[in-house]
Amino acid sequence: MIKRHIGKIFFIILSLIIILTVINSKILKKKNTTQIKPKELENEVYSSNKIKDVKYTTKDADGNEYIITATEGEIDYSNTNIIYLTNIKAMIKLINSEDITITSDYGKYNSGNFDTIFSKNVIINYVNNEITSEYLEFSLERNSLLISKKVVYTNLENMIKADAVEMNIKTKDTKIFMYEKQKKVNVKSIN
Numbered sequence: 001m002i003k004r005h006i007g008k009i010f011f012i013i014l015s016l017i018i019i020l021t022v023i024n025s026k027i028l029k030k031k032n033t034t035q036i037k038p039k040e041l042e043n044e045v046y047s048s049n050k051i052k053d054v055k056y057t058t059k060d061a062d063g064n065e066y067i068i069t070a071t072e073g074e075i076d077y078s079n080t081n082i083i084y085l086t087n088i089k090a091m092i093k094l095i096n097s098e099d100i101t102i103t104s105d106y107g108k109y110n111s112g113n114f115d116t117i118f119s120k121n122v123i124i125n126y127v128n129n130e131i132t133s134e135y136l137e138f139s140l141e142r143n144s145l146l147i148s149k150k151v152v153y154t155n156l157e158n159m160i161k162a163d164a165v166e167m168n169i170k171t172k173d174t175k176i177f178m179y180e181k182q183k184k185v186n187v188k189s190i191n
Helices: 002-032 038-048
Strands: 050-059 065-075 082-093 100-110 116-126 129-139 144-154 158-168 174-177 186-189
Touching (some): 082 116, 116 144
Antiparallel strands (some): 116 129, 158 186
């Protein structure tokens, strides 16, 4: 009977030693962590959020496909759905229609709703139409392209200069306009 009690006491002591060792190692681990200075953290965070060779692909309910690629992306820490892009190429593959290609130097992509803003040296090509500008807002949800800032719309027959071009991706309805009513859209015949 004494052997049983000695065995139980030995087991309890061994269990306590193991528990104390685990607790002690966790406490020591916390004490050994070094304090990171805010500047060091900022540099580390900044360098860790860049992504090379970015590619996103999505399809809407109708089967239209949206593909965007960039040489570099950087995640916005205040909203992780937002990714800032560099050297962008996008393609909108439409069912029952021609593809739309878009290129720009910079952009802002929302991975939550697929909305994309293209900026600086924006070029949009659709069939025999080319639109250049400095800013493009694309919304898959609204099925729209809103092109603005130094807009030049060129096709086989005309060159049009305007403040903005708005296009419905589904219907291809296009509206070309000036922001100020007293200013007129400039249309020049190429032929």
